[in-house]
Amino acid sequence: MNPTPDSHQLQSASSLGGLNAARTSLWKWAGRFIPKATVQSQKGQSLVELTLSIVFLLTLLSGLIDFGIAFIGYIPMRDAAEEGATYGALFDDVCNRNLSDRVHYASNTSPSIGINPANTQIVISRTGDGSPGNTVTVKVSYQYTLINPFFFSASIPLTTSVTQTILQDNTTCQ
Secondary structure, eight states, X not given: OOSSOOHHHHHHHHHHHTHHHHHXXXXXXXXXXXXXXXXXXXXXXXXXXXXXXXXXXXXXXXXXXXXXXXXXXXXXXXXXXXXXXXXXHHSOOTTOHHHHHHHHHHHHHSOOSSOOGGGOEEEXXXXXXXXXXXXXXXXXXXXXXXXXTTSSOSEEEEEEEEEEEOOSOOOOOO
């Protein structure tokens, strides 16, 4: 059998249906030399590519969920620091008893996912002698433990700091 189509086969194909018939005849001739295993091996390659991309996408999705939970926990921390700084600006307590309790109370009552308010660290600092015009700064920190084990660090620090100007002179400490 001749592996190349001769001119008689191409002429008869073109006389039967024109150019389309010649193309069909040429594809039938070329199809004899394409191995059947190529189509089956491409299905296996697609399965491997799908598996690798699904693993990558699920890891990315779990990381996004983890950082989303950390951000949801950061918002009540920021609100507690802001409430403490505002309280310190209006009712400056040099002893920090009421101010620290106020920040703890605000962080305990705010709904937060993944944040344990008992493990938050609160640092209160003032500029000057605490008289009006000086500032009070409330810094709240928490070490958030990631749920997803695929990342390098097991925890990330969540820190927020709020500074307010002291408005009233209330420097007595009982």
